[in-house]
Amino acid sequence: MRFKNYIKKGVLEIIKRIHPPQESLLRRLAKRPSIVIRIPKSSESWIELGRKALSENQHHRAQEAFEKALEQNIKSSWAWHGLGDLHQHINQYEQALNAYSKACSFS
CATH class of the missing domain: 1.25.40.10 (Tetratricopeptide repeat domain)
Structure with a gap:
């Protein structure tokens, strides 16, 4: 389970670096608090x-x-x-x- 969260975190970090954070992306991420909490x-x-x-x-x-x-x-x-x-x-x-x-x- 930890490895899965680690992969999710890495993918989201890559997305944030490729595309500047957008309000719509942040709104979608906010619906998944288990992920958002772990990502600064x-x-x-x-x-x-x-x-x-x-x-x-x-x-x-x-x-x-x-x-x-x-x-x-x-x-x-x-x-x-x-x-x-x-x-x-x-x-x-x-x-x-x-x-x-x-x-x-x-x-």
Whole structure:
């Protein structure tokens, strides 16, 4: 059984590297929590989830996703930019400016 999970993990990692993570792929993977739990998500995946949540006005989910992206890559200018967009969207302009400044410093 372990070998089977190892193979699934390897195949999914290859898919993620060949094709940038897409929301539809993440949605399909989310239906298989036994696989998703074992595979660490890339910062790019978290950024995409944050953007999707922000577009749906799910601010708390968006913030969690951008913060997860930053946990994986603190120098991700895209994650900082997304966090800046979130703060701007909810009228937290000082925090938005700080996030945008960090995004610029890492680009």
